[in-house]
Amino acid sequence: MVQPGCLGGDNREMSIHSAAVWPELVALNADQVDLSLVDRFVADPQRAESLSFALGDLWVDVAKHPIDAATLDLLFRLAKQRGVPEFFAAMIGGQVVNQTEGRPALHTALRASADAVIEVDGVNVVPEVHQTLGQMTAFTDALRAGQVTGATGHAIRAVVSLGIGGSHLGPTMAAEALAEFAGPLTVRWAANLDRADLTQALAGLDPASTLVVVCSKTFTTAETLAAAEQAQAWLAAGVGDDVSAHLAAATAAPERAEAWGVPADQVFTFPEWVGGRFSLASSVSLGLMAAIGAERFGEMLTGMRLVDDQVVAEERSVPVLLGLLDVWHRQVRGAASRAVVPYSHALRRFPDHLQQLEMESLGKSVSVDGRPVEGPTGAVIWGAAGTDAQHAFFQLLHQGPEVIPVDFIGFAQPAGGVNDALMANLLAQAEALAIGRSEQEVAATGVAPALVPHRTFAGGRPSTVILAQRLTPSVLGQLVALYEHRTVTAAVLWGINPFDQWGVELGKQLAVRIADELSDPESSPNHDSSTNSLMARYREWRNPS
């Protein structure tokens, strides 16, 4: 069994602080604390060149972080001492890296080429992956050609994909990101337990020509099963009781999907070793493939593979670099959150996907050996599309007391057409955050002295700028894999397991108990007084007499 932070390297302790290079990193940061980004740019005319990196079709500029070549050397030594390269080799090679659940985390196998060999328990898993991809391709090709018919003989023209968390956020984000590549089908998504979500998704659709895809790795998730039943009833009201032709499923539990009523040949399976938030390349993206077609979907997988290959082949890979910077900002410089701002309407849901990817993976307080982690772990991830975000939360980024690193993502040819103003805004915000405006500069503009402090910008606010020419399926795949590996890097550095999510369990269990109590008028709930009183208030307001 492979443990993050314990593979190879010269440091077999679980704490990042015990890495030999850690004191040097902390000392270098303390030495440079008064060195502004302005000073750094002035001192080194080659700064942008030496701190910008190509990753496939992505251009990643980290020159607006308070780092230099010495910081990078120390950070990559840290990665080595924490066993990051060995962890990636083990993960991609199919070893058990998800210790608390005793299984591999092989999402990379979902995008491996057909001739790759990746063994789990001595069996090559790649043929099974490609068999499912073939099944998805045949089905979505037929759907897009109008050859799949429902109970009444009408061709299916709409697909409604149900799922939540990893069975929803990634595929929905990707379908919106790649909307310009969408074909003839109407594809909609619903996740929320609030029935209004599905009601809205079904609005205007004809049950006779609608396919409902139930996406759930476990096929036990309460929200998804509730939506599936609501959808089943809607279908039955339109086409009669036998709605099986209108149902498909994406799951790691095919027997449960079949028992629920999905015909076996419309169940698309994926293995247990794919974590929900890492499952974009799995069959939970059946709706995405239906929207953009198998060829475009294949291009997305190729983009992901390109990044997978870099993370294994290059010790100084871009995903590892970004993971190192995330941990450094969090632990050494105390940044409690990070904002992600795509200057792209198409990519506006990327922060939502990253919230689950990063916060469910890195929101841990114990290391893999069960001991408390020293210091903070995953940052709060938040964000929205630029330029909208500029008019919502950028004030706090520029002048709030806390420094919040930002990821800016932009495209030379966005879906809406070349737009210099859009790119100018991205570049201007990154520059303003980094360079700021000093009191002297403000005073020199003739501003009233009382207003000078209000109009001063501290600067020194770090950001990463990721540029690509166009948001193609391949570029989207590269972006997603970049963030996946960045997240895993941070987990390995901290010595935590990025692949489990025990923290979501307690609330789920309590919800079952509370739901029973709410529906039983005879029950006398025995919770804390706040919960008891809120339950009483809810009951009173739910059915006013």
Ligand code: F6P
């Ligand atoms: O939020 C908890 C979680 O288990 C996620 O990790 C997962 O993506 C989501 O629920 C949905 O789970 P499933 O795909 O099994 O329905």
